[in-house]
Every structure is written in C-alpha cells, then in structure tokens.
Amino acid sequence: MKAAVIILLVALFNGQLCAQPGKLGPATKRYFGLHFDFHAGSNDSLIGRNLSESGLDSLLTAVKPDFIQIDCKGHPGVSSYPSKVGTATVAPNIAKDPLAFYRAVTRKHGVGLYLHYSGVFDDAALAKHPGWAAVKADGTLNTSKTSVHGPYADSLLIPQLNELADYGADGVWVDGECWATVPDYSPTALAKFRAETGIQSVPRLTKDAGYGAFNEFARQSFTQYIGHYVDAVHRHKPTFRIASNWAYSSMMPEPITTNVDFLSGDLTPGNSVNSAALEGRVMAAQGQLYSKPWDLMSWSFWYEFSPVQRQGDQKSAVHLMQEAAEIIALGGGFQAYYQQSRDASLPRRELPVMADLSRFVRARQPFCEGSTPVPQIAVLYANTTVRAFNQSLFGNGQTHRVSGILSALLDAQLPVEVLSEHHLRGRLNQYPVIVVSQQDSLDPAFRQELLNYARQGGHLMLIGARTTRSFAAELGVAPMDEKATTPRSVLHKGASIVLTGPFQPVRITGPNTTPIGNFLQSEAGGPVPGVIATETQFDKGKLTAIYADLSRDYEKHQSAKLRDFIASLAKPLLTNPVVEVSGSHLVHVVLNRQRDRLAVNLINTGGRHADPQVFTYDEVPPLTNLTVRIRVDKKPKRIIQQPENRSLPVRYDKGVATVTVPELALHSVLVVE
Structure with a gap:
C-alpha cells in the first residue's frame, strides 16, 4: 500500500453472487479481472493522449476478463479524469477523458468497469483544505490523512463517487481506507469522544488512562464513515458497487455492519502464496457469513515496501497461477495488478501472461465458484486480540500469531479455516478441532464458550506462552516463573527440534494432565526437566497445550521437524477426517x-x-x-x-x-x- 504502485482491485466473486438475484448484470459479474492504476500526480500532463481503442480491443479479446479496474484518483489526490466537482484537484491538460473512453470500449465487450479511488489518503485535498485533516496528538495537522469527522466525505468523496456512477461505471474500489485511518485529535473528534464516552481528559499517549477507549472510538468512527458514504452513494445510484480496501479483512476482522457491496484487498507482493492462504480464509469466512462476494488481488510484480523500496521482475504466469489457486480454491474471485501508464493507457507487454492466467482461472471456475468449506479445523483469529495489540487502528500486524501455525497445518495436508469470534459463536461444535494460537486477549464470555465446547467433547489446541498461562487452571498446570526467551531444543518422537520461544515454564498439577516431549541440554545433548506440551482430559473433550510461541518460528523457517511436531499433536484430534x-x-x-x-x-x-x-x-x-x-x-x-x-x-x-x-x-x- 504505497502511492504510485499500490492497489488493487475488486476481483470477485464466488457463488455467493447467487444469493443476490437481480443485483448483477452480465457486465458486472466479477470472478476474474485486471487492475491498472498509476496514482496520477500534478505533473501528469499527457493523460489520454495515447488511448487506443484497437489496443484495448486486443487486450480484452485476448484476456476476456469479467472486468477491468482503472485509475481515477490515487493517494496524491489528483483526479486523472476531468472531474466537475468543485473541490477536486484535476491533473493538468487532460487530452482525452479516460473514463469515458474505457466505459465505451468495455461496454462494447460486455466487460465491467471499476475504478480505483483513494479515500482517507488524499494529499491534494489537504493541501487545499487543511481544515479537513486529521489532527495529531501533538496538535499538528496530518498532511496526508483526512479526518473521518470532517467535511471531506460530503464535500469531495461522495460528490466524486456520484460523478463516477454517472459515468456509467459499475463500481469503485476505495483505497487508502482502514489501513490509512489514524487517531484524530481534531476539535470535532474530541467533542464527540467526550460526549460518547464521558471521558473528559483526552488520552494522548499509550500509557494514558482511556487510551484504549480513544482508539475504539476512532475505529467506530471509521466504520460510521464507511456507512455514511456508502449509503449516500447508493441513494444516488443503488446499483453502483462499493468496496473499501481491506475493510472487514485480517486488518479489521469484525462483524460487517455497513452496506459495502463486496470485500477486497491486495496481497503482499512477496510470499503471496502463503499470504493468499491466510487472507483468503479470513475473507471467505466473512463472505460466507454475510453473503458478501469477495476477492483478492495479486501484484503482478515483486515489490518491497521497507526498509528501502525495491522493485523486482514481473511475475511469470506460473507464479501468478499459484497465487490465484490459493484464492479460487476458497471460493473467492481473483485479480492481478499491472501498472497503468502515466498517460492512462494500459500496457500490453504482459498480455501473454494475462491470457495464460485467464485460461488457468477460467478452467477452474466451474469447480470452485460458489464453494463453501466443510468444517474440520478452525484456527481462531480473535478480533479482541487484534484490537488489543495492534499499534495502528487497523492493520495486519497481529497475523503473525496465526500465520505460521496455519502454514504448518496446511503443509501437513490438513483442511483449515481461519475464523473470528463472530464466525464461531453458536457453532463451535461443528469443528472437531479449534486451534487457539497466541490469542492473548479473549473476551471472557467467548473464552467460556471455548471451554464449554471442550467439555462437550470438542478438541481445543492451545499454543503460546501467554495463551497457555491464561488457561493454566483448566490445563492442570502451574506457571513457574516468567516466560523464557532463550532458544531451546526439544525431543519428540525421536526427533530433535529447535524452538526459539518465548516459553512458559510450568509444572503439572492436575491428575488428568499428561506431559508430551522432553527438553534437551542442546540439540545433541541429553534430556533435562521441563514441560513442552501437555494433553489434558477435560470432561468429554481434550485440551492440548504447547507452552511456546511457535507461529513466527514456522513463518520464518518452515522447519520440517516443527511442521511434524505441530501435526503430530493436531492430527490425532481430528479422529474422523473427511x-x-x-x-x-x-x-x-x-x-x-x-x-x-x-x-x-x-x-x-x-x-x-x-x-x-x-x-x-x-x-x-x-x-x-x-x-x-x-x-x-x-x-x-x-x-x-x-x-x-x-x-x-x-x-x-x-x-x-x-x-x-x-x-x-x-x-x-x-x-x-
């Protein structure tokens, strides 16, 4: 997510489209598509000059996408089409209106047209209207991020989205949204915070009383902001379809409370196969529960955001096919992102790759579209933990708690879903195994529901130093001292494994608790006292615990021995695998x-x-x-x-x-x- 090369998509859909009869016309179905953007800037003065109908015809004929998505306003805040909205900043000397051109040609081919629009992230709007900015804790203005409490939505965002709908576009993918939203100390925001919470002394540092309440207020304010502009645009044109990039995803794994039309996000450019496996499962769960079509987009080129931005080669068709497979297998739609030229034309150098990718996805569409998962193993990704530990309001900084465990289970050929609390409540007993990996801030009522699930015969697998400590009484263990962080070697079923921790030392106190494995003096040394894992009979069910943080270990190293260790504890719990x-x-x-x-x-x-x-x-x-x-x-x-x-x-x-x-x-x- 970075200006000039970020983005994606709206590449939908799975069979959940069928749950919305009459809502989609033939040109708006989204299963496979292409995304193009260039985040227009104030120096882009050749826009529209080289648009070629024959060139676009050849691309659409060869690739046959359900839709394409093109630039209309990126993070710099400069519109790449001749917007008539008075508050808009328009690129200079637009030679030919790209939106009118792309709408006319895509309509001829029966291809949907969606637009990339940067919302909260808007440099130009704040240069013109500094009063629209979010205010930092020190009282200075944020020069890139707008206030969700200010005039931005009604003065620019909604009028421009209405304008895009009037062009005849099928929908918009609003970028720079949840992940770009920041805590806002503007007078309007603070007045609302005080009125809603009763807290009069505004917290500005993480150590200040009420800081968590302030962040929660900011999150709810963003959700209300989405709901406001989505409903306003739908009143103008009900068929115009809107997604907010990464809303209700791993960055925001909460119940869907707004009328967004579909869910979407763009994968990390590197390690996208594993990224797709995780992000796709979060999206699939949301889409299934709320009957929302969803998609994910792959970057067609390798890119690194930090610490120094580096761009690598364009990905091959095989590389992109592997990423696509992880997504469409889960019932989602797929899109690939290619950079749009600065004149708004579409590059065709990668057309053979696009065509190969299209054939791959289309061949599998009849066997993937509309799929729903068969419950086997659920990995909990708790919204309460994400909110408790995220450094930003929204972000995927807590996925490391589950990503490695998910990869290890998948690499052991186990079918796995990734579910949040609202997906599991009332239906835990559908899953033979539920894995709780480093979910260190659980709602007390949901924690009790997990234990009741185990009492009734469910298998609960608890992983992590802090997580196991919080279940110590039920596990029949006593924590001995603070967690240790020194790498340790362990022996399990004749194999030595190096774990980097952290660890929670415990001693067994319960009669129904059995130790698993041994610690070693070194990888080649003999056994020493210590408890690595335990198995506890818990009424009709079972609690299996591993007293170490394993997820990041496997995420970084993909150790075959660690995979087998995790699998050896998980597989016996799945007693009748489908x-x-x-x-x-x-x-x-x-x-x-x-x-x-x-x-x-x-x-x-x-x-x-x-x-x-x-x-x-x-x-x-x-x-x-x-x-x-x-x-x-x-x-x-x-x-x-x-x-x-x-x-x-x-x-x-x-x-x-x-x-x-x-x-x-x-x-x-x-x-x-």
Missing part, C-alpha cells in the same frame, strides 16, 4: 461443498515463493502419485480430477474412498460424484 492426503508435504488441501458435491482442492505449493531472495520463478515441478482418502457414506459413482477431466480409479472400503492422483501440476479439484 480427507487425508499423502505423498508430498508440498500440497495444500481445501475441502469444499460445491453444488451439493464434495470438492477436494489440491494445490502444489512447490517453488520458491517464500524466499525473499527470489523475486519470481517460472517453474513448479509437478507432484506425482498422491494418495487421497475421502470419507463418504457410500462408494462414489466416480471421482474426477478437474479441470483435467481425468476419471480416477476408486477403491472403497469401510466408508473410505481412496484414489491415486498420478500428477498434480499446480491446482486440481477432485470432484466426488
């Missing part, structure tokens, strides 16, 4: 229902996608002879590997259908009929 895959650890498994049939997605995660020294790659070796066991009530009529349309011989015994997948290139779906 699907089991063996033959390679380079497979992610997504277990779905799709059109009343079971669909087992297999994703080849080989390749150097997690290596920061590798910008892109163009080859992922195929995996061969994978064994897939599927638990079904009766022998299937057939199991077909799609989109290869390969019927696999089925062996059926005692409720389990077994097939061998001879080759997995990148992504296949085993459709059980």
Whole structure:
C-alpha cells in the first residue's frame, strides 16, 4: 500500500453472487479481472493522449476478463479524469477523458468497469483544505490523512463517487481506507469522544488512562464513515458497487455492519502464496457469513515496501497461477495488478501472461465458484486480540500469531479455516478441532464458550506462552516463573527440534494432565526437566497445550521437524477426517461443498515463493502419485480430477474412498460424484 504502485482491485466473486438475484448484470459479474492504476500526480500532463481503442480491443479479446479496474484518483489526490466537482484537484491538460473512453470500449465487450479511488489518503485535498485533516496528538495537522469527522466525505468523496456512477461505471474500489485511518485529535473528534464516552481528559499517549477507549472510538468512527458514504452513494445510484480496501479483512476482522457491496484487498507482493492462504480464509469466512462476494488481488510484480523500496521482475504466469489457486480454491474471485501508464493507457507487454492466467482461472471456475468449506479445523483469529495489540487502528500486524501455525497445518495436508469470534459463536461444535494460537486477549464470555465446547467433547489446541498461562487452571498446570526467551531444543518422537520461544515454564498439577516431549541440554545433548506440551482430559473433550510461541518460528523457517511436531499433536484430534492426503508435504488441501458435491482442492505449493531472495520463478515441478482418502457414506459413482477431466480409479472400503492422483501440476479439484 504505497502511492504510485499500490492497489488493487475488486476481483470477485464466488457463488455467493447467487444469493443476490437481480443485483448483477452480465457486465458486472466479477470472478476474474485486471487492475491498472498509476496514482496520477500534478505533473501528469499527457493523460489520454495515447488511448487506443484497437489496443484495448486486443487486450480484452485476448484476456476476456469479467472486468477491468482503472485509475481515477490515487493517494496524491489528483483526479486523472476531468472531474466537475468543485473541490477536486484535476491533473493538468487532460487530452482525452479516460473514463469515458474505457466505459465505451468495455461496454462494447460486455466487460465491467471499476475504478480505483483513494479515500482517507488524499494529499491534494489537504493541501487545499487543511481544515479537513486529521489532527495529531501533538496538535499538528496530518498532511496526508483526512479526518473521518470532517467535511471531506460530503464535500469531495461522495460528490466524486456520484460523478463516477454517472459515468456509467459499475463500481469503485476505495483505497487508502482502514489501513490509512489514524487517531484524530481534531476539535470535532474530541467533542464527540467526550460526549460518547464521558471521558473528559483526552488520552494522548499509550500509557494514558482511556487510551484504549480513544482508539475504539476512532475505529467506530471509521466504520460510521464507511456507512455514511456508502449509503449516500447508493441513494444516488443503488446499483453502483462499493468496496473499501481491506475493510472487514485480517486488518479489521469484525462483524460487517455497513452496506459495502463486496470485500477486497491486495496481497503482499512477496510470499503471496502463503499470504493468499491466510487472507483468503479470513475473507471467505466473512463472505460466507454475510453473503458478501469477495476477492483478492495479486501484484503482478515483486515489490518491497521497507526498509528501502525495491522493485523486482514481473511475475511469470506460473507464479501468478499459484497465487490465484490459493484464492479460487476458497471460493473467492481473483485479480492481478499491472501498472497503468502515466498517460492512462494500459500496457500490453504482459498480455501473454494475462491470457495464460485467464485460461488457468477460467478452467477452474466451474469447480470452485460458489464453494463453501466443510468444517474440520478452525484456527481462531480473535478480533479482541487484534484490537488489543495492534499499534495502528487497523492493520495486519497481529497475523503473525496465526500465520505460521496455519502454514504448518496446511503443509501437513490438513483442511483449515481461519475464523473470528463472530464466525464461531453458536457453532463451535461443528469443528472437531479449534486451534487457539497466541490469542492473548479473549473476551471472557467467548473464552467460556471455548471451554464449554471442550467439555462437550470438542478438541481445543492451545499454543503460546501467554495463551497457555491464561488457561493454566483448566490445563492442570502451574506457571513457574516468567516466560523464557532463550532458544531451546526439544525431543519428540525421536526427533530433535529447535524452538526459539518465548516459553512458559510450568509444572503439572492436575491428575488428568499428561506431559508430551522432553527438553534437551542442546540439540545433541541429553534430556533435562521441563514441560513442552501437555494433553489434558477435560470432561468429554481434550485440551492440548504447547507452552511456546511457535507461529513466527514456522513463518520464518518452515522447519520440517516443527511442521511434524505441530501435526503430530493436531492430527490425532481430528479422529474422523473427511480427507487425508499423502505423498508430498508440498500440497495444500481445501475441502469444499460445491453444488451439493464434495470438492477436494489440491494445490502444489512447490517453488520458491517464500524466499525473499527470489523475486519470481517460472517453474513448479509437478507432484506425482498422491494418495487421497475421502470419507463418504457410500462408494462414489466416480471421482474426477478437474479441470483435467481425468476419471480416477476408486477403491472403497469401510466408508473410505481412496484414489491415486498420478500428477498434480499446480491446482486440481477432485470432484466426488
């Protein structure tokens, strides 16, 4: 998310579109699309000069996207079209109106047109109207971020979105929103804070009393801001579709309370396969619960934001296909981001890659669109923990608590969802296993619901020094002293594993608690006293605890031994797995229902996608002879590997259908009929 190269998208949709009959026309369906932007600046004076209808025709004909998304106003706040809104800042000397051009040509092809618009993040508006700015704690004005309490929305944002709707555009992807919103100490904001909370002494430092309440007020204010402008634009044109970038995602994993039309976000440019696996699961859960279409966008090129911005090569089709597979397997839509030229024309050098990517996604669309997950393992991503520990109002700084654990479970071929409290309340018993990894600020009522789930026969896996300490009484252990941070070697099932911690030393006090594993003096040394993990019988269920923070360990190092350690504790808890895959650890498994049939997605995660020294790659070796066991009530009529349309011989015994997948290139779906 950075000016000049940020962005994305609105690349939707899954089968949840079907839940909104009549809302979408043929040109507004979003399953696969392309995003282009260039964040126009005040020096861009050639806009529109080189727009070519024949060039755009060739791109749309070759790629056949559901939609394209183009620039109209980026973070600099400069409109790249001739806006008539009086408060707008328009790029100089626009030679030809890009929006009118793109609308006319996309309409001819039956392709949707969506627009990239930067909201809270607007340099030009604040240069003109400093009174619209958020005010910092020291009383100075923020020169880039607007106040969600000020005139910005009614004076510029809403009038311009209405104007874009009048162009005939299908919708807008509003960038620079939740992740750009900052605490606001403007007089209007402070007056509202005092009136709503009764707190008169405004907290300005993290140590000040009421600082958490002030941040919560700021978060709620942003949500109200979204609701205000979305409803206002819908009153002007009800069919104009709006997404706020990263709203209700891992950055803002809360219940959806506004009338946004779809959910979207752009993946990290590097390590996007693992990023897609996490972010896609958060989005999928929200989309399913609230019947919202969702998508994620891949950057088509490698880029690093910090500490020094670096741009690498354009990604190959194979690289992007692997990222797309993680998203469409979860039922989401996919889009790729290519940089738009400074004259607003679209580059065509990467057209062969775009076309290959389109063919890959379209071939799998019939077997992925409309999918819903089959409950197996749920990893808790608690909104209360995100809010308690985030340094910013909204952000994904707390995903490290679950990302490594998720990757380890996926690398062990386990089907996993990532769910927040509001997804699990009232339905915990649908999941045989719930993993609570470093969720160190749980709502007391939800904590009790987790324990009741275990008492009734559920399997609760607790990971992390602080998390296990907070469940010490139920685990039958006594914390011995403060957590330790020195790396430790452990022995489990004959394998030594190095863990970097932190650790919570404990001693066992309960009669129903059994220790698991041993600490070692060193990797080659003998055992020493200490408890690494425990298993506790808890009424009808079970509590399994690991007294160390493991997620970041695996996120950084992807140790095979650590993967196996985590899997050895998780797999026995899933006593009757619907699907089991063996033959390679380079497979992610997504277990779905799709059109009343079971669909087992297999994703080849080989390749150097997690290596920061590798910008892109163009080859992922195929995996061969994978064994897939599927638990079904009766022998299937057939199991077909799609989109290869390969019927696999089925062996059926005692409720389990077994097939061998001879080759997995990148992504296949085993459709059980």
